[in-house]
Amino acid sequence: MLALTMGEPAGIGAEIAAKAWLALRDGGPAFFLIDDADRIGGVPVERIASAGEAAAVFPRALPVLHRPLPFPAVPGQPSVATAGAVLAAIEEAVALAKAGEIGGMVTNPIQKSVLTAAGFPHPGHTEFLGELAGTGVPPVMMLASSELRVVPVTVHEPLARAIARLTPELIVEHARITHAALVRDFGIAAPRLAVAGLNPHAGEAGTLGHEDQAIVAPAVRMLRDLGIDATGPYPPDTLFTAHARPTYDAAICLYHDQALIPIKTLDMAGGVNVTLGLSIVRTSPDHGTALDIAGKGVASPDSLIAALRLASQLADNRRKRA
Known part of the structure; x- marks a missing residue:
């Protein structure tokens, strides 16, 4: 059961929840x-x-x-x-999951500007x-x-701040957490990680920037020393091609749009956060609150349905490993 x-x-949120129930009941x-x-x-x-x-009710009603x-x-x-x-709904779902009353939680999109105006610090x-x-890791x-x-x-x-904040240790930390999740939640025994470069052509041996040689390549070496199958840095313009994608289980990207543009281009409706x-x-779901179409009855539930299906799969994998 999911919340x-x-x-x-x-x-x-309410519209796509109703449509998701119709599709999954x-x-x-x-x-x-x-x-x-x-x-x-x-x-x-x-x-x-x-x-x-909820389980007894679900076949006949939401x-x-x-x-x-x-x-x-409105x-x-x-x-x-x-x-x-x-925020109370999020807190309640977390509490139910931590208590073992549900297998996992799925969150409908929030409007960050509204929460920030209300004093939300995150x-x-x-x-x-x-x-x-949390579990002690970010x-x-x-x-x-x-x-x-x-x-x-x-x-x-902002992109300038993101680049200034990159270090080998930050990349390694994210890659290690990703590796552990691929094993525990996705059931991949030996995950393969591809690490994207920062600059065009992954710096082209330093002629197009030093970050790939000074920051990204050392992170890849550190990961391999930890026994993680990580490779790179790869030129970002070829990392997401149909030929490249089957060679890795997850791509470690260095900033927001480097990661989100390819996945939203490939599968906007089926992407899951x-x-x-x-x-x-x-x-x-991998989309926002869609205020411009709210109340019009035209919102697609596809990404929410994908998020519910994936949450169920991840919860099952966790139970099996436990």
């Missing part, structure tokens, strides 16, 4: 929604009092742990007043979940699809 959080109430992974049950439309809804009731909002959400118009409910879900369910973002898995070493920060390094399983 799905409400996400931004003014966004598409006849044999897909079962889930329940933590949300205001009164705002879920288009499908049968049944309030539940605990996670344990199970909802009813958590009323302070006032009705599609496309986020409000700081709902920030507390959004850049996003990943860092908040690290605080709630939480790491992975984007995964059927064709590609990518991990950005630096995430939501996975948080590595947590004590629990957490996935999320």
Whole structure:
């Protein structure tokens, strides 16, 4: 059983949750929604009092742990007043996962600007979940699809700052967490990691920048000394081609867009955000709140469905290893 959080109430979370239930009710992974049950439309809804009731309800209705909002959400118009409910849903799902009442959690997209205005101190879900369910290592973002898995070493920060912050140790830390997650959660016995270069042509022997020789290559050597099958640095413009992708299990990328552009180009609908390094399983759709189409009935549930399916698979793998 999985818990799905409400996400931004003014966004598409409730709509895609209902559509995901329609797609999965006849044999897909079962889930329940933590949300205001009164705002879920288009499908049968049944309030539940605990996670344990959800499995019996799921075939006939979308199970909802009813958590009323302070006032009705208006599609496309986020409000700081709902920030507390959004964060409480995440905290409740984490608590249920840590208690073993659910196999994992899936988070609907949040509106970071609204949470920040309400005093939320974290850049996003990943860092908040690290605080709630950390394991002593930094939480790491992975984007995964059927064709590609990518991990950005630096995430939501200006590119100049991201490059200035790169060190061999930072790359190694992210790669080690990725390697461990590929073994434990994805069931890959001997993961292969490809490390992207920073500069065009991976620096071309120093003629196009020194970072690949001074920062990235030493990180690859350190990883190999640790017994991890890591190779690189590879020129970023060829690392994600159809010929290259089958040669590795995950690509370690050095900044946000280097990782997210290829996976969103390849599979925007099927991409899933996975948080590595947590004590629990957490996935999320690889898209935002889509305020511009909220309330119009046109939002696609495909990425949420993929996130639910992957969370179920990861939870099963964890149980088997345990």
